[in-house]
Amino acid sequence: MSGWARGLYSVLMTLGQPLLRRKLARRGRQEPGYLEAVDERFGHYSQPVETNSELVWVHAVSLGETRTAAMLLKALRKQHPALRLLLTHGTATGREEGRALLKSIGQPGDIQVWQPWDSPAAVKRFFTHFKPRLGLLMETEIWPNVIAQAKTRGMPLVLVNGRLSAKSLKQAQGMAALSLPAYGALLAVYAQTELDAGRFRQLGAPVQGVFGNLKFDATPDAAQLATGQRWRKALAQPVLMFASSREGEEDLFFKQIKAFVHVQYAQSAMNSVASQLAGGCKALVVPRHPQRFDEVAALATRHGLRVSRRSHWTGSPADSMEAMNADVWLGDSLGEMALYYGLSDVALLGGSFAPLGGQNLIEAAACGCPVVMGPHTFNFTEAAELAEAEGAALRVAGMAQGVQAGLALAADAAGLAKAVAAGLAFAARNRGATARTLEALRGYL
Template sequence: MIEYLCGWAYAGLLQLLTPFYLLRLWRRGRQEPLYRHALGERLGFYPQPTEHGRLWIHAVSLGETRAASALIGALRDRDPSLRLLLTHSTATGREAGQALLREGDAQTWLPYDTPGAVRRFLRHWQPRLGVLMETEVWPTLQREAEAASLPMVLANARLSEKSLRQGRRFGALLRPAARRMTLALAQTEADAQRIRAMGTARVEVAGNLKYDIAMDPALIARGRAWALQLGRPVLMLAVSREGEEAALLAAWAQQPLPRPLLAIVPRHPQRFDEIAGLIQAAGFTLARRSQWGDEPPADALQAEVWLGDSMREMPLYYGLASVALLGGSFEPLGGQNLIEAAACGCPVLAGPHTFNFAEATELALAAGAAERCDGLSAAVLRGLQLCGDAAPSRQAMAAHALAFAAAHRGAAARMAGVILSLPSRRPRP
């Protein structure tokens, strides 16, 4: 009864908040116009009929879409005739997902988690099976999928201790959603134990898809060529989050000249202008990646700080950097994924907060691909030491990073085999 009442209250609250949700999307569309695209899809309305029976993969944002790219490649290797439905919640996810589409595939927004929107979505598309990436478990979606006899898989699944505590706090709402999951393919055994504790019955450990993401060698090579043009080391804050950029700039201003080039690559594109303002307010000369093409101009080569305000170029930035500071780990935000840096052979310095990617971080530390620092000031000092190291330490870390990334590949093939072996729902006439 409590679970029923919580579900009813949750659905009712979301329905009341629907106008505010749409207004928020419209406002975000001022900076990222894709948010204003096809707003009707957010509510489960579609202009024309479509084919049924696609395999549905939901990747909420850019990171999940990149992980999904490895899984999609493995699925297509096993079934070249596979037709996909890709859904996303963010503009960066949808934009990145467009590159994964082939003839016969489709792409749309994930509907708002209200009963009407979800039912319209499932009735219109009638997928044969649903795959949610990493953490995307929604109460209404899971309930309506079960009612429609649609198998649901949580792929590349992860659940931190913090998220488990939060899940238990809202257990009357989230436990039923976890129980309705057909299968969870967890990144680690620790993730699997926490997912079982939330109520999912069938959980298998399959590894982390992010080790299987293909790094664009042309982008890495371009970054390394730019590093040669600069003729000086590059210390980069990679995938930075709120609060980290200002703290880094304050610490950087205290370092003696000459300094390496400082590069900052924010996590969220809507913050690009904000970070540019912070850099200029701190008194540094700024060059923005978005303002040039394949080669940096002369004034950029002389700048003190580069702002990485471009999308889908992280391999370029990791190729450019001598050392990367791991964004999200110097504030209590859980850290970002360091696997991509390792795959590009870039040494990483992590802060104290890495609970979102705890096992990958610990494995990288043990492999010598990364080091942990107590805070941002300590990381800056260690980064400067490594940037001044002509050979041994930095080069050893780079070699360890490549070996670490290579040693953990194979999750995509394992997950693809399991997913394609599951029984699929037959589309209704």
């Protein structure tokens, strides 16, 4: 690796450790999980390692990556029962999801810790303590000192389910002295799409396969999905969901909802589609980040909207006077996306109505919930384009058009049925990445 670039980077990462501690303390006031085992981030561990355990290290930085890793790890454990896992994360939601995963499939000798801060000393302590024999990085996680240390120790390091947006490629090329040696030191990259593979190759990464997206192999929770669908039938009115909404987008959404719900704001210009919402269509918003649940509820209230929270329901919203009188439902629970998609007729795609790259639309398609997406889907370019081409998703220019399109689709029984079928077919046709990845990893395991 280029000596001067990584040397300067290492100095900055070392000097940045006090800033990281302050950031964790600040985040911990909202999410206590960030205050847990802070010293692990700097390479100090209390977990004993079994002699000759030969841990397989899997790094899944956040909630989405951990859920994706779960499919691969369940399959790995089934094929290799003696395999022992070292699972690392960077966010509190990722760690919580990883804890639940290990509770489900874990065995004695499995370990879960925070990822090491990418300073030379912390990374060295991580590898010295755990001595993993193989590392699997999920999706986009490239850390120069981690990769350099793995190469020095002769530990194979593979990027699994790899994706690289045009924006990320440009950023990496802008730091070529640091990023090119890091990408080039990976043993293999298994990319999601040919577009991703081409971008990885521009950075010198050893692309060994294009296997599709592991997320297509996820099976929605059948009980949750059935419950949501049952609740939707009991409502006898459409539900428009804003799925995995991000900061800045909810304000746009609530402005549209307010215009439709409060007739005095739009009565003179209200068309038949808009009048549906004023007349009873339900709006559901599920924020991407759980620490923002209270913030989003307060934002809706400031817009003059009545809010009912999922955490207050004891059963179907149709059985709750509070829910039925509310203008906005807030999905303030974790792990219930299948229920929310089952409850909804149409979903707006979070992250796509602001320049954030969009969230994953695959789960919505697998649940049979048509998607309306905004102009910004660069994090999932190929999946978004395929879904649009196959009729599983609609593309609009902005939030106003998105709400209008969602309501119009919900009111069109034939069009809605066609979009549902297209989504289910789209999800089914793209499965198989897990099996292809397992086959490629066979030689390392």
